[in-house]
Amino acid sequence: MTDIKTIGFIGAGGVNSRFARLSANAGFKVLISNSRGPESLRDIVSELGPRAKAVSIEQVNAADILVYSVPFGNLDKIPVKPFAGKTIIDTTNYYALRDGNISALDNRELTSSEYVQRHFKDSRVVKALHNMDLFHIDNGADRKKEQDKPWAVPMTGDNDDAKKQVTEFIKAIGFEAVDCGSLKESWKIEANTPVYLWPYVGKIPDGLDKEEAMYWYKQDKSATVTRQDLLRLVEQATQDIPVGGHVENAPKPWMDWILYWMNGSQ
Numbered sequence: 007m008t009d010i011k012t013i014g015f016i017g018a019g020g021v022n023s024r025f026a027r028l029s030a031n032a033g034f035k036v037l038i039s040n041s042r043g044p045e046s047l048r049d050i051v052s053e054l055g056p057r058a059k060a061v062s063i064e065q066v067n068a069a070d071i072l073v074y075s076v077p078f079g080n081l082d083k084i085p086v087k088p089f090a091g092k093t094i095i096d097t098t099n100y101y102a103l104r105d106g107n108i109s110a111l112d113n114r115e116l117t118s119s120e121y122v123q124r125h126f127k128d129s130r131v132v133k134a135l136h137n138m139d140l141f142h143i144d145n146g147a148d149r150k151k152e153q154d155k156p157w158a159v160p161m162t163g164d165n166d167d168a169k170k171q172v173t174e175f176i177k178a179i180g181f182e183a184v185d186c187g188s189l190k191e192s193w194k195i196e197a198n199t200p201v202y203l204w205p206y207v208g209k210i211p212d213g214l215d216k217e218e219a220m221y222w223y224k225q226d227k228s229a230t231v232t233r234q235d236l237l238r239l240v241e242q243a244t245q246d247i248p249v250g251g252h253v254e255n256a257p258k259p260w261m262d263w264i265l266y267w268m269n270g271s272q
């Protein structure tokens with residue numbers, strides 16, 4: 007057992023505000039940061055309650071484990087030194103359309119999390135918590151409380167101790183981490199692969215109009231994703247699948263929502 011008490015968040019947007027809430031609800035202390043500084047995080051901190059504190063990005067290093075969720079193209083702006091020796095959960099996804107083309111990724115020289123690891127060179131990067139959309143992050147955690155059958159989520163990394171820490175944290179917030187290998191192998195779980203987003207989305211009921219479908223989507227927790235399901239999906243990934251997220255592959259009627267999300271408007 008590791009001894010994780012405090013979770014640090016680099017980024018406080020759609021993804022990290024959710025994981026921060028799940029962390030506070032699970033009893034962890036929360037240190038949260040963004041680009042605009044602690045003053046701008048007053049609302050979220052008051053919503054998260056007394057276990058949460060807004061800090062500068064450098065001060066996040068006081069946490070036992072970090073969750074990194076910043077738009078992929080902003081990686082170069084994030085300091086490296088404060089996070090030396092820390093375990094960092096990389097929740098990011100590379101979407102060339104949104105983040106700009108990065109040739110090392112487009113050419114498959116590096117996976118997106120190897121690229122993140124190259125930046126945080128003295129940290130222990132673990133890729134995880136990147137493959138559910140915002141609603142299904144919340145819904146999946148609720149589902150665990152209601153049914154005690156957590157959704158399995160993929161995890162890759164090059165350090166076994168870091169993966170143990172991440173497994174423990176993921177369990178505490180309501181999911182089951184499944185080890186899918188090294189960061190080099192993490193192309194199998196990147197955006198656009200079979201394990202990305204859609205396994206967590208149930209079957210839309212027939213006959214709903216677009217608005218009803220969106221309402222249904224936001225509450226949906228009907229899918230089942232077991233460890234076995236997940237490993238099967240990961241093995242279905244091939245390198246014929248284009249690198250990065252491609253919205254055009256989204257099943258209808260989610261295209262509108264995804265474009266909305268891609269424009270940063272969630």
Ligand SMILES: NC(=O)c1ccc[n+]([C@@H]2O[C@H](COP(=O)([O-])OP(=O)(O)OC[C@H]3O[C@@H](n4cnc5c(N)ncnc54)[C@H](OP(=O)(O)O)[C@@H]3O)[C@@H](O)[C@H]2O)c1
Pocket residue numbers: 016017018019020021022039040041042043046063075076077078080083084097098099100135136137138139140267270
């Ligand atoms: N949206 C999803 O459903 C989803 C799901 C899983 C993974 N992801 C991935 O997670 C990443 C983040 O997505 P998101 O939806 O959370 O984005 P978001 O809502 O735009 O939030 C981004 C956060 O990053 C912060 N940030 C940006 N530049 C920064 C910098 N230089 N220094 C410190 N903080 C900085 C922003 O700070 P401010 O608050 O000051 O603007 C903001 O809090 C993306 O790679 C995305 O693909 C998204």
